[in-house]
Amino acid sequence: MDLFSAATDLQPIPIGDGDLFFLAQLPLAQSNEAILAALLDDIAWREETIVLYGKQHKQPRLSAWYGDARYTYSGRMFHPLPFTPLLREIKAAVEAATGRTYNSVLLNLYRNECDSMGFHSDDERELGPEPAIASLTFGATRTFVLKHKTLPKTVKLDLTDGSLLLMAGALQRHWRHGINKETRPRGLRVNLTFRTIF
Numbered sequence: 001m002d003l004f005s006a007a008t009d010l011q012p013i014p015i016g017d018g019d020l021f022f023l024a025q026l027p028l029a030q031s032n033e034a035i036l037a038a039l040l041d042d043i044a045w046r047e048e049t050i051v052l053y054g055k056q057h058k059q060p061r062l063s064a065w066y067g068d069a070r071y072t073y074s075g076r077m078f079h080p081l082p083f084t085p086l087l088r089e090i091k092a093a094v095e096a097a098t099g100r101t102y103n104s105v106l107l108n109l110y111r112n113e114c115d116s117m118g119f120h121s122d123d124e125r126e127l128g129p130e131p132a133i134a135s136l137t138f139g140a141t142r143t144f145v146l147k148h149k150t151l152p153k154t155v156k157l158d159l160t161d162g163s164l165l166l167m168a169g170a171l172q173r174h175w176r177h178g179i180n181k182e183t184r185p186r187g188l189r190v191n192l193t194f195r196t197i198f
Ligand SMILES: O=C(O)CCC(=O)C(=O)O
Pocket: 106, 108, 117, 122, 135, 144, 159, 177, 178, 179, 191, 193
């Protein structure tokens, strides 16, 4: 093994109770900056509202859903928009790197340090018992936090521009994950999670 060159394929992160893999830079046909700019332009970003204890809240981020399948998320039915050519191109690169196929993608736009995602498992029935979820990041680095459901274990990963994280196996069964708000200024970040919906 060449210890001095950066990995070009997914490397396992030994976490236990599930499978986690990381690649610092997914090989892509365009620069990260060009893809980020195109995603900001192309994607139909929406500010969704969620109802918590009968009260409406704006989600602390923008989101969009593209794919071939219908999907329920937080009890709501989402009708995905059809994949754009850019999303198909990115999906092909993610499929090549992960050796799996996907039929939908959830995109999240974190506008600044105040945007976040609460702790959750991507364990909806439609994703199957051991879902493979491939998470691709463009723009600002944010810390991805995993918390074990029954053990006092927390794992933190910096998801940097162009990086790919693959969650698979029993991970969603045993761990929750989320993105916390930050106190120091953060620029804009786009994250794409590719999934297969059955
Ligand atoms: O933004 C991230 O890195 C996490 C996204 C996520 O967990 C999800 O879309 O389910």
